[in-house]
Amino acid sequence: GAVVSQHPSWVICKSGTSVKIECRSLDFQATTMFWYRQFPKQSLMLMATSNEGSKATYEQGVEKDKFLINHASLTLSTLTVTSAHPEDSSFYICSATVAGGPNAVDTQYFGPGTRLTVL
């Protein structure tokens, strides 16, 4: 159980184009989904928190107009990188949460990630 998928797994695009990445919880309904970005040999950096039916909450330094997040349902969140540039090339990972107990954080189940390369 608790499987999260991402599509596509990798994408190469030209500078200036937009790319949409989908994150789906396959066998559970996720109240919250998170989007992370990972540079080589660095930690996962949280970009934004997404709740179904409401606007995403972006972390400091993340441009919300560039990284558009839509959380259409309890099983689907999308990240659109608008007008992508080479510096946006990275590994993007989403996670979906399952409610934890009163003395625990919600466990995050991660998708397999999407490798974006902008030429």
Add this chain to the structure above:
Amino acid sequence: DQQVKQNSPSLSVQEGRISILNCDYTNSMFDYFLWYKKYPAEGPTFLISISSIKDKNEDGRFTVFLNKSAKHLSLHIVPSQPGDSAVYFCAASRVNTGNQFYFGTGTSLTVIP
């Protein structure tokens, strides 16, 4: 500002021996800690967690130890198996604050057969 640090980028251990992965944090407000395992080109998978009200949590071959006074936690894997070879991330969070996770930079474990 890296609030969670894993100072060893890599670790090699012989099969059957103990693997010890270390993690330090700076924010004393963190009260929940997790370890994730990640294979190349895959997302992290949850391994084990510990609340700050405990100093040890064990699950099969995996044990996490927490030293709150030192702001240090460690993951012990015993006995280590070749399939354990992966990158291990520790993460810290605060209960009831929106589930934001702060990840370390990871330690790449290689278990030598």
